[in-house]
Amino acid sequence: MMTRSKFWSMAVGGMLTLSALPAAAQDQVLGAPHDGGLGLQAPATELAKDLDFVHNDILLPIITVITLFVMILLLIVIFRFNEKRNPVPSKTAHNTLLEVVWTVVPALILVFIAVFSFPLLDKQLDVQAQNPELTIRAIGHQWYWSYEYPDNGNFTFDARVIRKADNPQNYLLDTDNEVVLPAGVNIRIQVTAADVIHSWTVPSFGVKHDGVPGKVNESWFNITEPGIYYGQCSELCGVEHAYMPIKIHAVTKEAFQAWVAEAQQKFDKVEGTASLQDGTQDVAAAQ
Numbered sequence: 001m002m003t004r005s006k007f008w009s010m011a012v013g014g015m016l017t018l019s020a021l022p023a024a025a026q027d028q029v030l031g032a033p034h035d036g037g038l039g040l041q042a043p044a045t046e047l048a049k050d051l052d053f054v055h056n057d058i059l060l061p062i063i064t065v066i067t068l069f070v071m072i073l074l075l076i077v078i079f080r081f082n083e084k085r086n087p088v089p090s091k092t093a094h095n096t097l098l099e100v101v102w103t104v105v106p107a108l109i110l111v112f113i114a115v116f117s118f119p120l121l122d123k124q125l126d127v128q129a130q131n132p133e134l135t136i137r138a139i140g141h142q143w144y145w146s147y148e149y150p151d152n153g154n155f156t157f158d159a160r161v162i163r164k165a166d167n168p169q170n171y172l173l174d175t176d177n178e179v180v181l182p183a184g185v186n187i188r189i190q191v192t193a194a195d196v197i198h199s200w201t202v203p204s205f206g207v208k209h210d211g212v213p214g215k216v217n218e219s220w221f222n223i224t225e226p227g228i229y230y231g232q233c234s235e236l237c238g239v240e241h242a243y244m245p246i247k248i249h250a251v252t253k254e255a256f257q258a259w260v261a262e263a264q265q266k267f268d269k270v271e272g273t274a275s276l277q278d279g280t281q282d283v284a285a286a287q
Contacts, residue, residue, distance in 0.1 A: 031204030031229030031248075032173065041204040044229055044250075045221040048206030050120050058116050062109060124206075127220045132188035136181070140191070140198025140211035140233065143240035147179055148270050152260045155267040161243045173230045178247040180263075182256035183223045190218045196238065202231035202246060210235060223250040 031044050040056075043049040080086070137148040144160040159175040167174050181187055191200045193211035201208040209217040223229075231246030251259065 027249075028227045029230075030225060030227035031202065033230070043206065044204040044223055044225065044227075045206055046224070047120075047124055047221055048204060050123070051206040054116050054120060058113065062113070124219055127188050127218055130186045130188075130220045130222075132186045132220050134182065134185055135188040135190065136179070137190045137192070137216075138200045138211065138246075140193040140195075140200065140237070140244070142195050142238050143233075143244050145175075145198075145200070145233075145244060145246060146194075149260070149263070150270070153264040154270045155264055156270045157263070157267040159247065161245050172242065173245050173247065175245055175247045178228075178249045180249045180251060180256060180259045181223060182253045183226045183250045185253065186220055186222050188218060188220050190216050192216050197235050198233050198237050198244070199235035200231070200246065201234040202229055202248060204229050205231075205248075208234060223248075226250045226252060 031041050033041075040048075040052055043052050081089075135149075135151050137150065139146045139148070141158075144158055146156060146158045148154065148156045157177045159177045159179065161172060162170075162174045162176055164171040189200070189207065189209070191198075191209045191211045192215060193213045195213060197213070198211040199208060200211055205221045205223070207219055207221055209219055211217070227250055229248040229250065231248070233241060233244035233246075235241075237244070
């Protein structure tokens with residue numbers, strides 16, 4: 001039986017825990033892979049929500065119907081038109097109506113998909129229309145990422161996977177330096193590479209862009225909720241491709257400014273004067 005003193009002790013402890021939630025929420029893992037996962041990760045940006053809609057409500061039903069239709073046709077062919085039941089095969093040369101149908105119907109399906117996917121693609125790539133408040137750059141290396149913050153003192157740092165012996169629980173997820181970003185802000189991400197092709201991918205953001213040497217690919221996102229989000233290089237880039245995790249720590253705007261002040265003292269500045277506002281310039285000066 002619970003005593004009165006124990007009850008009040010638990011109640012006070014619960015209130016203290018609730019009062020600490022706003023700070024702890026920033027360290028909550030919101031975007032990460034998990035065992036047995038079949039669907040997409042929970043969306044953490046507007047883009048990811050739009051991608052979820054196109055995938056789950058548009059593409060998946062279409063794919064399911066087409067798959068079932070093809071399976072039914074195969075079963076009909078197997079059981080009705082096998083050699084035993086149909087010893088004399090048809091010698092039909094053509095069927096105009098059938099050929100029109102199997103040409104027009106797939107074309108209409110593709111047009112229907114394009115109605116939803118093309119605006120989303122334009123929204124994802126039209127960075128200037130989103131008026132980004134912050135720009136960061138991700139540079140792929142064999143086999144780690146480096147990051148630059150041109151709008152916040154132009155400092156740079158490397159993010160490498162933490163060894164399994166030092167981090168057995170989150171091995172292949174955590175990095176020695178995490179990317180800290182503010183939540184609720186339109187952020188421009190510019191992706192390039194220093195050696196071979198890499199791909200900066202964060203599933204819960206709906207962002208996947210190749211890093212190509214000598215070229216900058218850019219997109220944008222707006223993180224809806226503070227927390228920790230994980231990603232990974234998604235382009236085969238060599239023997240240690242699997243050891244290029246991405247860790248994003250989204251925080252409040254105030255916490256981000258405090259982190260920037262510390263980072264400006266902790267990390268080196270980028271050498272060179274290349275502008276980062278134009279996503280088409282050569283990136284050699286940033287290396």
